[in-house]
Amino acid sequence: MKKSDNELHDRRKVAADAKKALLENFRKAQSESAPEREAKQAERLAIATAREERRAERERVKAEEQAELLRLEAERLAQLEAEARAEAEQREAADKQRISRVIEDEAARKAERDRRYAARKARQG
Template identity: 45%
Template sequence: MRTLKGTDFNDRAKNSIEAKKALLARFQSRPTEDDPEVAARREERRRIVEAREVREAERRRLKEEERARQEAERLRLIAEEEARQAELARQALAEIEAKKNLLLEQKLERDRRYAARKARASGKR
């Protein structure tokens, strides 16, 4: 059986060996841990991670401040509403008291007129 592109077993075996050698050479040419470039990249990654942590901490702090501000605003609104309700209740009580006093004055005036009428009527007889 003929192979494609005119390659035979020896060509394929040779290509395989060369590919393995190239892969081994690439792996061996990799810099070691004490290489200045590797140390510089590691330091850069460390600075990036630290900067990210600082930004995240700042974001968390800002969110917490915003939550605290919203809670304070909510409590202020509740206090204002309670004060408004208390003022309305005080006004309602004052109106009720005024109506009660008015009714009492009207009753006293009616009783006074009734007593005066009785006095006039008893004086005619």
């Protein structure tokens, strides 16, 4: 039985040594690749920053375009309102002129009627 214990002990020692070697190689690889990893990290950060700047620029341009559209729409509405107001004033002026002509015509008819009445009374009297 002693022999199998030694074999087990040897196999465990070999496995532990292999594990230790793997861990050392991993740590060595980590320390050697640290500058590359930091460079890649810096590059990713630069890319992310540039992406964020482009997004902010797109949003700024979009906001400016939206403001310009709102301004143009406000100008268009103001112009339409001014045109409607001018048209209403013109219509009102035409109505007032028509009313004054009707009143003048009525006054002229009344004056003509009164003149005829006075002429008839003068002939009768």
